Amino acid sequence: MTTDSDLIRRSSKDPQAFAALYDKYSRAVYRYAATRAGDSVAEDVMSQTFLVAYESRDAFDHEWDDARPWLFGIATNLLRRHHRTEARRLRAFAKAAGRDSYEDGADRVAERLDAAAKSSNLAAAIRTLSTADRECLLLYAWADLTYEGIALATGVPVGTVRSRLNRARRIIRDAAGLLNIDEEEIEHGRAITPARNA
Amino acid sequence: MDELSLLREMRDRTPIATDAAIDRGRTKLLQRIDPQSVKLQKNPRRRAVMRWGLASAATVLVAAVLVGGDVFGPGPLRGAATAQAAEVLNAAAETTIQTADLVPGAGQYLKIQSTNIWGSAAVAADGSEYEWLDTEKSTMYIPANREEEWVWERSGRIPTTFFDDKSKEYASSMKPAEGYVLRGNNGGFYGTPPEQSSFPSQDALAAFPRDPSALLAEIHRQTDGKGQSKDGESLVFIADLLRTGMVPADLRAALYKAAALIPGVTVTDEQATLDGRKGIAIGRVETASNRRQDIIIDPTTGLLIGEREVLTEPRGSMPAGTATTWTAIETTISDTAP
Numbered sequence: 380m381t382t383d384s385d386l387i388r389r390s391s392k393d394p395q396a397f398a399a400l401y402d403k404y405s406r407a408v409y410r411y412a413a414t415r416a417g418d419s420v421a422e423d424v425m426s427q428t429f430l431v432a433y434e435s436r437d438a439f440d441h442e443w444d445d446a447r448p449w450l451f452g453i454a455t456n457l458l459r460r461h462h463r464t465e466a467r468r469l470r471a472f473a474k475a476a477g478r479d480s481y482e483d484g485a486d487r488v489a490e491r492l493d494a495a496a497k498s499s500n501l502a503a504a505i506r507t508l509s510t511a512d513r514e515c516l517l518l519y520a521w522a523d524l525t526y527e528g529i530a531l532a533t534g535v536p537v538g539t540v541r542s543r544l545n546r547a548r549r550i551i552r553d554a555a556g557l558l559n560i561d562e563e564e565i566e567h568g569r570a571i572t573p574a575r576n577a
Numbered sequence: 578m579d580e581l582s583l584l585r586e587m588r589d590r591t592p593i594a595t596d597a598a599i600d601r602g603r604t605k606l607l608q609r610i611d612p613q614s615v616k617l618q619k620n621p622r623r624r625a626v627m628r629w630g631l632a633s634a635a636t637v638l639v640a641a642v643l644v645g646g647d648v649f650g651p652g653p654l655r656g657a658a659t660a661q662a663a664e665v666l667n668a669a670a671e672t673t674i675q676t677a678d679l680v681p682g683a684g685q686y687l688k689i690q691s692t693n694i695w696g697s698a699a700v701a702a703d704g705s706e707y708e709w710l711d712t713e714k715s716t717m718y719i720p721a722n723r724e725e726e727w728v729w730e731r732s733g734r735i736p737t738t739f740f741d742d743k744s745k746e747y748a749s750s751m752k753p754a755e756g757y758v759l760r761g762n763n764g765g766f767y768g769t770p771p772e773q774s775s776f777p778s779q780d781a782l783a784a785f786p787r788d789p790s791a792l793l794a795e796i797h798r799q800t801d802g803k804g805q806s807k808d809g810e811s812l813v814f815i816a817d818l819l820r821t822g823m824v825p826a827d828l829r830a831a832l833y834k835a836a837a838l839i840p841g842v843t844v845t846d847e848q849a850t851l852d853g854r855k856g857i858a859i860g861r862v863e864t865a866s867n868r869r870q871d872i873i874i875d876p877t878t879g880l881l882i883g884e885r886e887v888l889t890e891p892r893g894s895m896p897a898g899t900a901t902t903w904t905a906i907e908t909t910i911s912d913t914a915p
Binding site: 391392394395397398401402405406409410413414418421422425426429430433434437438460472501502516517519520521548551552555 | 579580581583584585587588591592593594598599601602603605606607609610611734750754757759766773775
């Protein structure tokens with residue numbers, strides 16, 4: 380099986396091989412960027428991510444077969460330039476979540492209102508996180524990286540990732556008004572499988 | 578429902594990338610990978626429209642002319658360089674063959690220093706375009722025994738030349754490049770196995786014909802289907818091979834003589850300066866891309882100073898006459914490598 384590491388290696392001799400990496404991950408990078416900062420920013424960030432990756436492909440750590448932590452790390456850096464757009468998007472999301480709920484059928488209104496309020500609070504809470512905590516959380520939830528992947532993407536030890544993620548999840552869980560019973564389940568799940576999406 | 582599920586719900590409600598956005602990003606990447614394709618597709622959309630425009634009554638005639646050109650092949654019917662360019666190239670060939678090749682002794686290195694300029698372009702989401710030039714300094718140390726470790730110092734691409742303020746701002750917002758040192762036996766860098774080194778081996782250099790016509794035919798074979806035109810791509814191939822700094826004198830002479838056989842090659846600048854060194858520029862204008870490929874030769878030694886690609890019409894903020902790519906090389910012998 381051809382790994383990402385193989386593709387990047389091959390691209391030193393055959394640069395077009397790098398395009399295979401683009402075909403494999405461009406949509407995932409776009410989706411991550413679009414969720415964070417919207418479509419117009421996403422296209423720019425996605426294309427820039429692969430240009431930067433191509434230019435710095437010598438810096439790829441071939442200890443890793445998977446290029447996703449590296450690519451999402453670059454995308455995350457590029458997104459820092461768009462923090463105002465991201466904040467606007469989260470504000471808009473917080474408002475829209477409340478409005479949407481009224482359009483549903485009457486029987487599920489209460490449930491939808493509850494979920495909408497949670498989403499709305501969640502979006503507001505994401506804004507309050509520190510940049511490092513927010514990036515850590517969103518790389519986990521929206522880029523589907525493992526703890527090790529986030530450590531590689533953000534250049535910090537795995538232990539730091541774990542504590543950032545714990546803190547970020549606690550903050551937004553409190554903000555969303557989720558029941559404590561969930562917390563027990565989550566803590567339990569994390570203890571057994573630290574990287575549930577590994 | 579936990580907070581992660583809620584978060585993932587947010588993501589799931591975000592529209593996915595359109596195929597058009599993915600295609601645009603892919604084009605940009607391919608242009609960066611192969612700057613040649615930038616030359617070819619300065620504006621892919623406009624070119625596509627032009628192609629459709631051609632699909633009319635004129636098509637039959639155009640096709641006939643193209644086929645005619647291919648049938649005749651690289652024979653005398655297609656002409657050659659101008660008399661002046663041929664004279665310069667043939668004189669340089671005679672001079673350069675008398676210039677002894679630098680041969681490193683045991684434990685020494687052939688040291689190839691180069692200054693490189695690369696054009697960079699970016700398109701932001703709002704469609705605004707940015708252009709600037711990057712400079713990269715590079716030094717390669719090739720051991721006397723080429724199977725041993727080569728060392729390649731590269732400065733990384735540093736934005737150095739701007740034509741407007743917005744591009745300067747854009748380029749300076751990018752992550753700054755850092756210098757790095759590569760090592761690899763037989764020039765196998767970036768983890769490439771030594772036997773797959775992308776640098777021309779001594780065997781490969783030895784295998785090129787030294788007869789100019791046979792050499793040009795071999796270049797046509799190796800560049801078949803690439804580039805904007807057969808003649809343009811042949812000169813680009815010659816420039817690329819020469820700029821490695823690894824070409825021995827007899828092959829260098831043959832490459833100059835082969836360039837003299839390429840239609841459209843002229844003396845483009847009798848007083849060319851590249852990286853502070855003066856020489857004669859020989860080049861060919863590619864009308865389809867409005868660019869000119871030059872090789873610059875020091876007439877006193879017949880050695881290559883470098884090569885460049887010059888805009889023959891403005892592109893964005895870059896005026897006509899801008900050298901969007903150039904490389905100047907200097908080869909010496911070194912007792913040590915870093």
